[in-house]
Amino acid sequence: MKKNIFLYLFVFTALICLYLSVSGSNMADENMGKIKKLKEQVATLKDSVQQSNLKVMDMQYFSLENNDDALAYYEHLNLNDPTAYITDKLLETNEQKSDNPLIPYEGMEGDFKINKIKVLNHKWILTDFSDGKYWGELLIKYELKDDLGIDFTLVDHLLYTRSN
Template sequence: MRNKIFLYLFLFTALICLYMVVSNSNMQKAKDSKIDRLEDTITGFKDSLQNAQLKVLDMQYFSLENNDDALAYYDHLELKDPSRYISDKLLETNESKGDNPLIPYEGMENDFKLNKIKILNHKWILADFSDGKYWGEILIKYELKDDLGVDFTLIDHLLYTRSN
């Protein structure tokens, strides 16, 4: 009788060990597949990040901040951020009552005011304007003088038409 108890105990222990080995093997396979999926996701994120960085560099190509040749025109003025200074001066034109004087259109809903400004180089600015409902863009030539005055001259403009 004692031998049968030991035999049953041995079989029960063997079954538990077999269950643990199979269970552990399945868990290891599941974890390995999860790790592989996460590695693929990380690779995808790295590619997306690299593409985003390339797009940002491409968008910054026409920008005063990244154009050393254009910035050299302002070395003698001791401006920390010429781009910011010029943008501020251009935005000051919005403070006049009525439409912005650089915009050759009359506002239909409200007054036309400048919204976004992109300083392309040491001579040109591209700006977006709107009255809240209608919008357009203007190309401006500017000159930053030695006394830090800025002259703006409208080169071209367009007003988008609404299609219903």
């Protein structure tokens, strides 16, 4: 009887070991499949990030921050961030109660104000303006003087027409 109990105990233990071995092997295979899938996703995401970085670099080609030749014009002024300074000065033209004086149109739904600004180089700025319903764009020439004053001159403009 005692012999049978040890035999049953040995067989039962062997079955548990076999079950744990097969179960562990299946779990390891499943985890390896998940790891492989995640590695593929990481590779895809790295490619996507790299493509996005290339697009951003391409979009920043025309910007004062990335144009060393244009920035050289402002080295003697000791400005930490010429783009921010120029942008702030241009936004100050929005502070009037009526339409922005650089915008050659009268607001139809409100006053036209400059919204977005892209300082292209040491001479030109591209802006977006809107009155809340209608919008357009401006090409502005500017001159930053040694006394940190700025003269803005409208070069060209357009107002988008609404098509209903």
